[in-house]
Amino acid sequence: MIVIVMGVSGSGKTTVGELLAERLGCGFSDADDFHPAANVEKMRAGIPLTDDDRRPWLQALRRAIDGWQAAGESRVIACSALKAAYRDQLSPHDDAIFVFLKGSAETIAARLKARKGHYMNPDLLASQLATLEEPTDAIAVDIASPPAAIADKIMARLDARGLHSEKRRT
Numbered sequence: 001m002i003v004i005v006m007g008v009s010g011s012g013k014t015t016v017g018e019l020l021a022e023r024l025g026c027g028f029s030d031a032d033d034f035h036p037a038a039n040v041e042k043m044r045a046g047i048p049l050t051d052d053d054r055r056p057w058l059q060a061l062r063r064a065i066d067g068w069q070a071a072g073e074s075r076v077i078a079c080s081a082l083k084a085a086y087r088d089q090l091s092p093h094d095d096a097i098f099v100f101l102k103g104s105a106e107t108i109a110a111r112l113k114a115r116k117g118h119y120m121n122p123d124l125l126a127s128q129l130a131t132l133e134e135p136t137d138a139i140a141v142d143i144a145s146p147p148a149a150i151a152d153k154i155m156a157r158l159d160a161r162g163l164h165s166e167k168r169r170t
C-alpha cells in the first residue's frame with residue numbers, strides 16, 4: 001500500500017506522515033528529499049516552483065514508488081502534490097491512496113512562522129494555496145487537532161476502506 005500525505009507547505013505532511021508510517025509499521029519518505037538542488041535553492045529564495053521544476057522531482061518519486069511496489073513494500077510518502085496533474089503523475093494507475101491535510105491559511109502560516117531549520121520560505125504559502133487543487137477522492141482530514149489525533153483519524157479512515165496494515169493484522 002502506497003499512502004501519499006499531501007497538502008501545502010506547513011500543513012503537517014512530515015509530522016503526520018511519520019506517525020502514520022509508525023502506526024502502519026512501514027517506511028516513510030519525504031518528497032522534500034527528492035528535489036534537485038536547484039529547486040531547493042528556488043524555494044529558499046522564496047521563488048515558487050513551476051510545472052517544469054516539479055516534473056523531474058515527481059518522476060524521481062514515481063520511480064521510487066515503482067521500487068517499493070516491486071519489493072512488495074508499503075510506504076508513507078509526504079508530498080505536496082498540489083495539482084491533480086501532479087497526483088496523476090505520482091499515481092498513474094490509481095495505485096496510491098491520497099491523504100489530504102486541510103487547514104486554514106492562518107493556522108498554517110502560524111506553524112510555518114514557528115518552524116525552525118527548514119529551507120522552505122514561509123512567504124511561499126500564498127502561492128502554495130493558489131496552486132492547490134483540492135482533491136475530491138482523497139481522505140481529507142482537518143489539521144486543527146494534534147498530530148497523534150490526526151494519525152488516529154487517518155487510520156480509522158483507512159480501516160473503513162478495508163485497508164489494514166500488516167502490523168495490525170498479525
Ligand SMILES: Nc1ncnc2c1ncn2[C@@H]1O[C@H](COP(=O)(O)OP(=O)(O)OP(=O)(O)O)[C@@H](O)[C@H]1O
Pocket residue numbers: 007008009010011012013014015016032078080111112114115116118120143144145146147150
Ligand atoms: N497537527 C499539528 N498541530 C500542531 N503543530 C503541528 C501539527 N502538524 C504539524 N505541526 C507543526 O507545524 C510545522 C509544519 O509541519 P511539517 O513540517 O510537518 O509540515 P509539512 O507539510 O511537511 O511542510 P513542508 O511541506 O514545508 O515540508 C512543524 O513545525 C510541525 O511541528
Ligand SMILES: O=C(O)[C@H](O)[C@@H](O)[C@H](O)[C@H](O)CO
Pocket residue numbers: 008009010031032049054080081082120128
Ligand atoms: O510543490 C512544491 O511547491 C514543493 O514540493 C513544496 O511544497 C515543498 O517541497 C515542500 O512542501 C516544502 O518543504
